[in-house]
Amino acid sequence: MRYNERELLSLARQPAEKAAEVLMRLPKKGSGERETVALAGGTGQTFSPGLFQPIGALLLEQCRIIKEEENVFSISFVEEPERKYCFECDSEEQCQEWIEALKRASYEFMRRSLIFYRNEIQKMTGKDPLEQYGISEEARFQLGTHKQ
Amino acid sequence: MKLNERSVAHYATCDSPADHAGFLRKRVERHHHHAHHHHATSYQRRWFVLKGNLLFYFEEKESREPVGLVVLEGCTVELCEAAEEFAFAIRFDDAGARAYVLVADGQAAMEAWVKALSRASFDYMRLVVRELEKQLEEASKTLARHLSNPALLPLQEKPTVLENGYSTWGSGGGVPGGAACPDRDGGHVKPPPLPPRRRSAVGSTACFSKLHIPVLVASSPGTDRALQSPQPPGNTTTTTQEYSPLLKRLYFRWTKHSFFFFFFFKEAVLHAPLFYVRNLCYAFHDVVNVCILCRGAE
Numbered sequence: 001m002r003y004n005e006r007e008l009l010s011l012a013r014q015p016a017e018k019a020a021e022v023l024m025r026l027p028k029k030g031s032g033e034r035e036t037v038a039l040a041g042g043t044g045q046t047f048s049p050g051l052f053q054p055i056g057a058l059l060l061e062q063c064r065i066i067k068e069e070e071n072v073f074s075i076s077f078v079e080e081p082e083r084k085y086c087f088e089c090d091s092e093e094q095c096q097e098w099i100e101a102l103k104r105a106s107y108e109f110m111r112r113s114l115i116f117y118r119n120e121i122q123k124m125t126g127k128d129p130l131e132q133y134g135i136s137e138e139a140r141f142q143l144g145t146h147k148q
Numbered sequence: 149m150k151l152n153e154r155s156v157a158h159y160a161t162c163d164s165p166a167d168h169a170g171f172l173r174k175r176v177e178r179h180h181h182h183a184h185h186h187h188a189t190s191y192q193r194r195w196f197v198l199k200g201n202l203l204f205y206f207e208e209k210e211s212r213e214p215v216g217l218v219v220l221e222g223c224t225v226e227l228c229e230a231a232e233e234f235a236f237a238i239r240f241d242d243a244g245a246r247a248y249v250l251v252a253d254g255q256a257a258m259e260a261w262v263k264a265l266s267r268a269s270f271d272y273m274r275l276v277v278r279e280l281e282k283q284l285e286e287a288s289k290t291l292a293r294h295l296s297n298p299a300l301l302p303l304q305e306k307p308t309v310l311e312n313g314y315s316t317w318g319s320g321g322g323v324p325g326g327a328a329c330p331d332r333d334g335g336h337v338k339p340p341p342l343p344p345r346r347r348s349a350v351g352s353t354a355c356f357s358k359l360h361i362p363v364l365v366a367s368s369p370g371t372d373r374a375l376q377s378p379q380p381p382g383n384t385t386t387t388t389q390e391y392s393p394l395l396k397r398l399y400f401r402w403t404k405h406s407f408f409f410f411f412f413f414k415e416a417v418l419h420a421p422l423f424y425v426r427n428l429c430y431a432f433h434d435v436v437n438v439c440i441l442c443r444g445a446e
Contacts, residue, residue: 001153002216007240056150061159061200077155107200110273117280124287129280135267140167
């Protein structure tokens with residue numbers, strides 16, 4: 001599948017929301033490689049050996065983020081739950097921070113938050129806050145259209 | 149660069165609903181090896197599916213796997229000049245990056261796509277969410293004041309985050325997971341979020357020449373300064389756009405006399421399809437985002 005790799009790379013070079021060096025284990029390989037992992041642009045997590053060249057990206061949609069053993073969390077995708085990308089952090093605290101940040105990083109999460117706030121504001125003020133932006137009719141912002 | 153392609157492709161075809169879908173013709177980009185660009189542009193008809201900020205395209209509507217993907221971050225969507233009618237382009241900030249030129253079946257389809265794509269990015273979503281968060285805070289404060297009894301105003305639980313794509317509503321119970329972004333600034337009033345504009349400065353300040361200039365993005369209607377491109381909130385890179393002198397005059401005239409501009413525009417831009425002008429009228433009255441392309445009067 002072709003994709004706009006160049007643009008993803010430039011996305012990777014932008015200031016990251018979160019970046020750290022963690023030990024990463026790819027699903028198939030046994031031993032881990034020490035990689036720098038960065039959360040960028042909300043839906044991509046890029047990892048790079050040095051400072052500048054990402055070697056890969058994980059698009060964070062339809063994925064599960066689970067705490068594994070101490071200091072370790074994993075990312076796996078819905079259609080292949082056994083295939084896990086594992087990340088070993090330096091501390092439990094760092095591990096938790098990453099889990100929290102990653103869980104919030106999906107487009108889906110953003111969308112749900114948006115719907116939630118919209119609903120709340122509407123209940124409170126009687127007005128639809130999305131109207132001023134002209135996006136109140138968009139299907140993706142309607143309550144209950146996407147499965148949970 | 150490696151990408152979890154299989155998961156991404158799966159996401160494309162899984163049963164989560166698409167935000168927009170339809171046939172579009174995609175311009176085929178060829179590499180030019182010779183000096184003079186002798187190229188016949190050709191287009192391929194593809195089935196496009198927009199999910200979140202991912203634009204997938206398939207060979208056929210029934211294809212089981214996408215042929216390609218465009219990640220819609222850091223891009224702008226513009227009407228564009230092409231031999232084809234109803235053409236628009238997805239362009240990225242990176243000057244050397246290619247543009248995706250797409251052609252819709254008709255006026256309505258084109259407008260729907262441009263709207264959907266220009267608001268598809270995660271950045272945009274986040275801007276709106278932050279804005280709403282603030283509004284909710286203000287609304288609760290106001291309400292609390294009116295009620296003069298804050299105890300009457302329980303804030304609802306925010307969606308419980310279990311897993312990405314699996315977050316559920318706390319119905320009557322739930323941990324406020326919150327969508328708070330750690331770097332939000334407090335108290336800074338921002339204008340309503342706009343879809344991202346093209347960030348690179350327009351090179352030519354000569355009169356309107358040759359290439360299309362994506363320029364005008366109107367903000368809230370009714371302000372005289374609507375056309376001075378407010379900074380999109382949240383952008384870390386801000387740019388000033390150089391407008392050609394002619395375009396500056398257009399701005400001025402537009403705010404004073406929309407009809408004059410209508411007329412002037414028609415005169416100045418030869419062969420401009422009428423829909424460009426119509427979009428201006430939309431913009432004047434009811435605006436989130438308008439991109440207008442002006443072609444050089446040659």
